[in-house]
Amino acid sequence: MGRIIIRGGNRLKGTIRVGGSKNAALPILGASLLCPGVTVIGDVPRLRDVDVMISLLEYLGARVSRNGHTLHIDGSNVRPLDVSEELMRRMRASNLVLGPLLSRFGRVCISYPGGCDIGSRPMDQHLKAIRKLGADIVEQRGFIRSTSKGLVGRDIQFDVPSVGATENTMMAAVLAKGTTVIRNAAREPEISDLATFLNGMGAMVSGAGSSVIRITGVSEMSPVEHVVIPDRIEAGTHMIAAAVTGGDLSIINVVPEHVEAIIAKLQECGVDVTETENSVRVVAGGELLGGDVKTMPYPGFPTDMQPQFVALCALARGTSIITETIFENRFKHVPELRRMGADIRIEDRTAIVRGVPALSGTHVATSDLRAGAALVLAGLAAENTTVVESPEHIDRGYEDLEHKYRSVGADIHREL
Numbered sequence: 001m002g003r004i005i006i007r008g009g010n011r012l013k014g015t016i017r018v019g020g021s022k023n024a025a026l027p028i029l030g031a032s033l034l035c036p037g038v039t040v041i042g043d044v045p046r047l048r049d050v051d052v053m054i055s056l057l058e059y060l061g062a063r064v065s066r067n068g069h070t071l072h073i074d075g076s077n078v079r080p081l082d083v084s085e086e087l088m089r090r091m092r093a094s095n096l097v098l099g100p101l102l103s104r105f106g107r108v109c110i111s112y113p114g115g116c117d118i119g120s121r122p123m124d125q126h127l128k129a130i131r132k133l134g135a136d137i138v139e140q141r142g143f144i145r146s147t148s149k150g151l152v153g154r155d156i157q158f159d160v161p162s163v164g165a166t167e168n169t170m171m172a173a174v175l176a177k178g179t180t181v182i183r184n185a186a187r188e189p190e191i192s193d194l195a196t197f198l199n200g201m202g203a204m205v206s207g208a209g210s211s212v213i214r215i216t217g218v219s220e221m222s223p224v225e226h227v228v229i230p231d232r233i234e235a236g237t238h239m240i241a242a243a244v245t246g247g248d249l250s251i252i253n254v255v256p257e258h259v260e261a262i263i264a265k266l267q268e269c270g271v272d273v274t275e276t277e278n279s280v281r282v283v284a285g286g287e288l289l290g291g292d293v294k295t296m297p298y299p300g301f302p303t304d305m306q307p308q309f310v311a312l313c314a315l316a317r318g319t320s321i322i323t324e325t326i327f328e329n330r331f332k333h334v335p336e337l338r339r340m341g342a343d344i345r346i347e348d349r350t351a352i353v354r355g356v357p358a359l360s361g362t363h364v365a366t367s368d369l370r371a372g373a374a375l376v377l378a379g380l381a382a383e384n385t386t387v388v389e390s391p392e393h394i395d396r397g398y399e400d401l402e403h404k405y406r407s408v409g410a411d412i413h414r415e416l
């Protein structure tokens with residue numbers, strides 16, 4: 001597993017290309033199970049979570065080949081086998097096979113994902129939706145077993161705009177009889193990308209990106225070629241890397257609209273951000289100012305950027321109040337940042353961050369993906385050497401992060 005060693009203090013300068021979105025790729029890989037034939041998906045990031053999803057597709061009988069960032073997935077021999085606890089434990093997003101398998105085969109069985117490092121993450125909204133579409137569900141000994149003799153389109157009202165539940169419901173509804181309406185749907189760009197993919201396969205999905213999505217069932221789907229959208233969280237992480245190192249980064253392969261909430265916050269913090277059609281340039285150098293943030297579903301400030309923003313506020317003038325409204329246990333980076341000299345207090349779901357003039361490198365441990373990213377950012381800005389242990393968490397969501405940062409001037413490498 002190794003560790004990442006960072007000698008902080010270098011100003012990052014240059015250009016970084018953002019890869020395809022992990023959170024768009026995962027449901028799209030799940031949706032490739034919807035039909036026989038070969039689907040081609042481009043700009044799929046090479047990440048541990050994607051590898052887990054590929055293993056799951058292969059376990060279910062799909063034939064997957066990879067050429068660089070392009071995947072060919074042949075869904076001809078897929079069968080609805082039970083998905084073991086072992087596979088579900090490796091990645092919660094494995095639950096994204098629920099909708100497609102139920103839709104295509106009328107049968108699915110997955111292990112219950114249970115809790116994870118950042119919170120309890122229930123599946124009640126996923127199950128409520130597929131039950132409403134007419135599926136029977138039995139929850140037994142940690143497994144969710146669902147069967148249907150033909151799903152039927154219905155009106156579904158979510159209590160919370162869950163990304164995964166919206167995606168699973170869309171994938172379940174594409175082959176249902178009649179029209180499904182999802183209200184209070186999640187509006188994340190990854191939902192829109194999934195809709196584009198499904199429509200390419202012959203589905204009839206409209207309204208994705210808004211809080212009301214309509215899906216009119218079709219009788220069959222066919223393979224498609226698709227390129228995944230850029231990863232807005234990777235882009236946001238690089239934007240903060242520029243900010244905390246007083247750097248000047250051009251970040252390319254970005255849809256600026258997808259990162260507006262992050263751009264706005266950085267500007268409030270005194271950072272200069274300019275946009276082109278598919279890039280953002282972040283120039284920092286003056287004093288960073290603290291800012292308050294409340295995480296919200298899209299288009300609000302993403303919970304997946306909260307840890308990185310806490311790292312920035314740790315170095316910004318004044319006191320910042322960061323409130324996490326999506327996940328109840330997402331401040332695991334805070335004790336580690338404190339070890340680096342940050343002044344942060346947690347009160348319930350709020351972090352009160354009093355900026356300090358400098359952080360100081362030490363050994364820090366990574367507990368989850370974005371917490372790990374926050375520690376790397378802190379390390380890039382810190383004095384002395386930071387050693388980030390357990391970088392395998394970071395590999396779940398960032399492809400070759402050290403190489404990207406080295407190419408823009410960071411002193412960072414991995415020791416195996």
Ligand code: UD1
Nearest residue numbers: 023093121122123124125126160162163164165304326327
């Ligand atoms: C997705 C993202 C994850 C991101 C999260 C929120 C993927 C693969 N992962 O996760 O990176 O942090 O969105 O933007 O896309 N909830 C329920 N009942 C449910 C489902 C969810 O109460 O049945 C709650 C959760 O506890 C949480 C909120 O809804 O408080 C949002 O979760 P959800 O949008 O479902 O997150 P994921 O899809 O798991």
